[in-house]
Amino acid sequence: MVVTGAAGRIGSAVRVGLRGEAEHLVLVDRVGLAARSPAEDVRQFDLRDAEAVAAALAGADAVVHLGGVPDEAPLPELLDNNVQGTHNVLEGARRQGVGRVVLASSNRLTGFYPVSTTVTAEMPPRPDGLYGVSKIAVEALGRLYADKFGLSVVCLRIGSFEDAPTEQRHLATWLSPRDCLGFVRAALTAPDVDFAAVYAVSANTRRFWDVAAGSALGYTPVDDAEAFASRIPAEGDAARGLQGGAYADAEYTLRHL
Numbered sequence: 001m002v003v004t005g006a007a008g009r010i011g012s013a014v015r016v017g018l019r020g021e022a023e024h025l026v027l028v029d030r031v032g033l034a035a036r037s038p039a040e041d042v043r044q045f046d047l048r049d050a051e052a053v054a055a056a057l058a059g060a061d062a063v064v065h066l067g068g069v070p071d072e073a074p075l076p077e078l079l080d081n082n083v084q085g086t087h088n089v090l091e092g093a094r095r096q097g098v099g100r101v102v103l104a105s106s107n108r109l110t111g112f113y114p115v116s117t118t119v120t121a122e123m124p125p126r127p128d129g130l131y132g133v134s135k136i137a138v139e140a141l142g143r144l145y146a147d148k149f150g151l152s153v154v155c156l157r158i159g160s161f162e163d164a165p166t167e168q169r170h171l172a173t174w175l176s177p178r179d180c181l182g183f184v185r186a187a188l189t190a191p192d193v194d195f196a197a198v199y200a201v202s203a204n205t206r207r208f209w210d211v212a213a214g215s216a217l218g219y220t221p222v223d224d225a226e227a228f229a230s231r232i233p234a235e236g237d238a239a240r241g242l243q244g245g246a247y248a249d250a251e252y253t254l255r256h257l
């Protein structure tokens with residue numbers, strides 16, 4: 001199995017979580033990593049290098065593609081790292097016959113929906129910024145490679161990955177480390193998937209997203225941010241009325257233009 005973005009926040013958790021489950025774990029990042037066991041094989045390169053990506057995927061049964069820019073940034077940076085990087089992963093997976101591709105998508109692809117709307121994965125995207133736009137392209141590439149080339153692709157629309165919720169928005173969007181691993185495992189093992197896009201979010205009482213498709217992957221989240229609600233300070237975030245909260249502010253994107 002290959003994990004891209006293995007040095008990152010989620011990649012580090014997945015690395016630990018999958019330890020013992022994958023016979024051979026190829027860990028890819030553009031920053032240096034050190035192998036911690038004989039089962040780990042670390043590769044340092046940039047995902048924009050298509051040949052290096054294809055070489056890392058040789059012989060792999062699955063890839064969890066987490067590498068990329070995880071927030072608002074100038075569009076060229078997002079196109080290069082997120083869109084071209086994902087294309088290289090999918091094209092490498094096609095060439096190498098990789099059985100399952102799990103792509104890190106984001107809740108920010110629908111951040112412009114009002115908080116009062118329960119959003120399903122079938123609803124049209126309403127990105128809250130350029131980062132969300134890049135994740136629409138990531139999912140579209142996944143769909144193309146599933147439809148046209150028969151790859152099995154699962155896009156996880158990751159919520160807010162945090163040890164614990166710390167702000168009001170997290171009461172809806174939190175993804176606990178335990179649930180994150182549950183979704184990643186399910187995305188790797190769910191049988192008979194051509195293409196699926198699912199919200200990876202904990203079982204938060206206040207969540208914005210329909211998780212029925214997620215449970216179709218065979219995983220039902222267990223944590224609920226509500227348990228932390230009394231410790232989270234009140235703030236203006238929720239008053240914006242949009243699921244993306246502060247991310248949906250014009251200024252949040254304008255400072256990258």
Ligand SMILES: NC(=O)c1ccc[n+]([C@@H]2O[C@H](COP(=O)([O-])OP(=O)(O)OC[C@H]3O[C@@H](n4cnc5c(N)ncnc54)[C@H](O)[C@@H]3O)[C@@H](O)[C@H]2O)c1
Pocket residue numbers: 004005006007008009010011028029030031045046047048065066067068069070071080081085104105106107157158159160161162
């Ligand atoms: N953290 C969240 O709450 C969250 C929410 C939604 C989606 N996601 C998505 O999940 C993925 C992982 O997020 P994270 O929070 O762990 O981010 P992170 O920034 O901690 O990790 C991303 C990793 O990818 C690597 N990387 C970036 N561009 C690269 C490139 N061109 N070549 C090689 N390596 C590259 C970075 O070095 C980094 O180690 C991202 O795709 C992000 O968009 C994260």
